[in-house]
Amino acid sequence: xxxxxxxxxxxxxxxxxxxxxxxxxxxxxxxxxxxxxxxxxxxxxxxxxxxxxxxxxxxxxxxxxxxxxxxxxxxxxxxxxxxxxxxxxxxxxxxxxxxxxxxxxxxxxxxxxxxxxxxxxxxxxxxxxxxxxxxxxxxxxxxxxxxxxxxxxxxxxxxxxxxxxxxxxxxxxxxxxxxxxxxxxxxxxxxxxxxxxxxxxxxxxxxxxxxxxxxxxxxxxxxxxxxxxxxxxxxxxxxxxxxxxxxxxxxxxxxxxxxxxxxxxxxxxxxxxxxxxxxxxxxxxxxxxxxxxxxxxxxxxxxxxxxxxxxxxxxxxxxxxxxxxxxxxxxxxxxxxxxxxxxxxxxxxxxxxxxxxxxxxxxxxxxxxxxxxxxxxxxxxxxxxxxxxxxxxxxxxxxxxxxxxxxxxxxxxxxx
Amino acid sequence: xxxxxxxxxxxxxxxxxxxxxxxxxxxxxxxxxxxxxxxxxxxxxxxxxxxxxxxxxxxxxxxxxxxxxxxxxxxxxxxxxxxxxxxxxxxxxxxxxxxxxxxxxxxxxxxxxxxxxxxxxxxxxxxxxxxxxxxxxxxxxxxxxxxxxxxxxxxxxxxxxxxxxxxxxxxxxxxxxxxxxxxxxxxxxxxxxxxxxxxxxxxxxxxxxxxxxxxxxxxxxxxxxxxxxxxxxxxxxxxxxxxxxxxxxxxxxxxxxxxxxxxxxxxxxxxxxxxxx
Numbered sequence: 307x308x309x310x311x312x313x314x315x316x317x318x319x320x321x322x323x324x325x326x327x328x329x330x331x332x333x334x335x336x337x338x339x340x341x342x343x344x345x346x347x348x349x350x351x352x353x354x355x356x357x358x359x360x361x362x363x364x365x366x367x368x369x370x371x372x373x374x375x376x377x378x379x380x381x382x383x384x385x386x387x388x389x390x391x392x393x394x395x396x397x398x399x400x401x402x403x404x405x406x407x408x409x410x411x412x413x414x415x416x417x418x419x420x421x422x423x424x425x426x427x428x429x430x431x432x433x434x435x436x437x438x439x440x441x442x443x444x445x446x447x448x449x450x451x452x453x454x455x456x457x458x459x460x461x462x463x464x465x466x467x468x469x470x471x472x473x474x475x476x477x478x479x480x481x482x483x484x485x486x487x488x489x490x491x492x493x494x495x496x497x498x499x500x501x502x503x504x505x506x507x508x509x510x511x512x513x514x515x516x517x518x519x520x521x522x523x524x525x526x527x528x529x530x531x532x533x534x535x536x537x538x539x540x541x542x543x544x545x546x547x548x549x550x551x552x553x554x555x556x557x558x559x560x561x562x563x564x565x566x567x568x569x570x571x572x573x574x575x576x577x578x579x580x581x582x583x584x585x586x587x588x589x590x591x592x593x594x595x596x597x598x599x600x601x602x603x604x605x606x607x608x609x610x611x612x613x614x615x616x617x618x619x620x621x622x623x624x625x626x627x628x629x630x631x632x633x634x635x636x637x638x639x640x641x642x643x644x645x646x647x648x649x650x651x652x653x654x655x656x657x658x659x660x661x662x663x664x665x666x667x668x669x670x671x672x673x674x675x676x677x678x679x680x681x682x683x684x685x686x687x688x689x690x691x692x693x694x695x696x697x698x699x700x701x702x703x704x705x706x707x708x709x710x711x712x713x714x715x716x717x718x719x720x721x722x
Numbered sequence: 723x724x725x726x727x728x729x730x731x732x733x734x735x736x737x738x739x740x741x742x743x744x745x746x747x748x749x750x751x752x753x754x755x756x757x758x759x760x761x762x763x764x765x766x767x768x769x770x771x772x773x774x775x776x777x778x779x780x781x782x783x784x785x786x787x788x789x790x791x792x793x794x795x796x797x798x799x800x801x802x803x804x805x806x807x808x809x810x811x812x813x814x815x816x817x818x819x820x821x822x823x824x825x826x827x828x829x830x831x832x833x834x835x836x837x838x839x840x841x842x843x844x845x846x847x848x849x850x851x852x853x854x855x856x857x858x859x860x861x862x863x864x865x866x867x868x869x870x871x872x873x874x875x876x877x878x879x880x881x882x883x884x885x886x887x888x889x890x891x892x893x894x895x896x897x898x899x900x901x902x903x904x905x906x907x908x909x910x911x912x913x914x915x916x917x918x919x920x921x922x923x924x925x926x927x928x929x930x931x932x933x934x935x936x937x938x939x940x941x942x943x944x945x946x947x948x949x950x951x952x953x954x955x956x957x958x959x960x961x962x963x964x965x966x967x968x969x970x971x972x973x974x975x976x977x978x979x980x981x982x983x984x985x986x987x988x989x990x991x992x993x994x995x996x997x998x999x
Contacts, residue, residue: 427872428872433854658879
């Protein structure tokens with residue numbers, strides 16, 4: 307710990323920009339803490355959530371963070387189960403990004419549930435019929451896997467190995483189990499990443515949500531955006547330290563992998579749109595869609611943010627060798643993919659909730675569209691969670707050997 | 723300049739119509755127990771403590787509790803709303819049993835709509851609950867164990883009928899309907915858990931333990947059913963063909979809310995004037 311603080315102090319003194327960054331992170335965390343304490347003291351009454359719109363910004367944060375962490379299982383799968391050796395160069399970074407994403411999601415969830423003291427209840431009091439129960443169990447076990455997969459990096463880091471001499475040895479031993487652990491990671495992730503979409507997809511009462519494409523669109527978009535995010539963050543980091551961490555070949559492979567999945571997501575999204583909106587004349591869906599179009603920016607954000615900027619443009623950049631070889635474009639692709647995921651998760655959640663359910667036998671115009679804009683407490687917690695994630699990325703990239711093969715990567719680069 | 727009249731013609735007609743309407747309503751109501759009697763009966767109900775209560779009690783599968791709401795009879799007095807709020811200690815913004823004025827399709831006839839929990843046979847809220855805090859008892863009641871609820875609010879998202887309520891804050895004030903409309907018979911729910919209409923499960927369990935029959939004996943019957951001045955609500959055992967509710971369902975035309983969803987509610991509605999099934 308002291309070495310860590312000493313290193314940070316040295317860096318802060320030497321680089322004013324880094325100093326400013328840390329102060330910025332501190333402010334984000336401070337705002338988050340104030341909002342979080344307000345929520346814990348007063349209850350969820352300080353949010354703008356209601357009995358009709360009980361889920362909002364925080365659920366969007368959970369879903370986005372978990373989706374952006376999906377690079378962990380997908381890139382590990384390519385590396386250790388499909389045995390594409392080159393992908394081992396990104397596996398640790400991907401696992402680390404996943405770890406940050408999942409812990410950030412848990413932080414937001416802890417604020418979101420009414421009884422944070424009972425967060426463990428689903429692990430003891432089972433309802434095997436509930437997709438939310440299944441998600442909870444999967445996320446709990448998968449988090450353990452992420453910790454296991456990340457442990458070698460922690461054990462090999464200077465801070466730990468200096469005091470715990472056998473650290474690297476233990477890390478090597480743990481690393482040997484990685485392929486086996488990856489199989490469990492794959493299974494658990496396939497389950498819960500899609501079940502997050504099923505959370506909405508199984509509800510017959512909500513015409514906009516109730517469709518089998520929901521879980522598949524969730525997992526495809528998560529793997530595409532999660533991979534893009536991991537790659538974009540890596541390239542961004544390379545620019546900060548002015549040193550390449552992954553080979554050009556691996557960079558192209560990851561970009562193509564994420565790009566293909568992004569296209570697969572768009573392909574399914576197209577058919578989903580055609581089947582559920584364009585060609586569907588089910589009154590419930592038509593009415594719900596008309597309400598959304600006339601009262602919310604759903605239509606504009608769907609086409610521009612979810613489809614064109616959030617998926618199509620990143621896919622083009624990722625799939626075109628000339629574009630993806632430019633750092634700036636690759637980072638733009640990652641930022642757009644992140645925005646695309648966030649807007650999609652927000653749109654999915656809110657589109658289903660703001661359209662009132664029609665259960666009364668009469669026809670009086672009783673149920674207006676429900677309005678929801680997050681309260682400052684909700685923004686505060688969301689910003690605090692963002693601050694946590696950024697701080698983790700900063701510390702992790704500084705102190706953990708997340709690119710253990712970067713030396714050989716350089717050698718390979720020099721040869722070619 | 724026209725002379726200023728004490729009453730315009732329109733005001734006069736409105737006043738006459740209002741007075742006439744009130745007299746008509748009073749005459750109609752006089753056929754039934756007066757409200758003070760109804761409330762006195764409610765307040766006189768004594769509920770003995772029993773060993774297993776509410777959520778801990780799994781119910782008896784020989785019974786299946788249901789309700790019939792006659793929209794032809796309902797006069798929109800909202801007494802059922804208030805009595806529920808008193809007995810279950812429910813605040814105004816969390817009403818378990820709601821009322822609103824409605825209008826029939828095509829014929830545009832105004833009618834009064836009320837809705838408790840429908841206690842569905844296939845209740846979406848029980849399927850989605852991650853901890854079984856909401857569950858279906860053997861007698862068909864959908865009830866909650868507040869000790870298990872984590873406050874995820876998935877039940878609110880899943881319920882097709884907007885039945886579920888959440889405790890957004892700690893409530894320290896009583897509902898405001900006690901004493902006049904009944905006593906608080908169940909403890910107030912803590913902050914951070916969901917809640918819902920229980921068909922006054924505490925009355926059913928305690929009443930049955932005394933040998934009373936829910937739907938017939940007042941002390942074993944939901945407050946909203948007891949308080950109704952026009953007997954628009956009927957309660958009882960759907961498994962018993964001779965129970966008042968089974969007879970009423972046989973005799974009158976009924977429908978259930980959103981049958982297309984397949985939730986199989988146990989609340990039956992008699993259509994209002996102007997609505998054909």
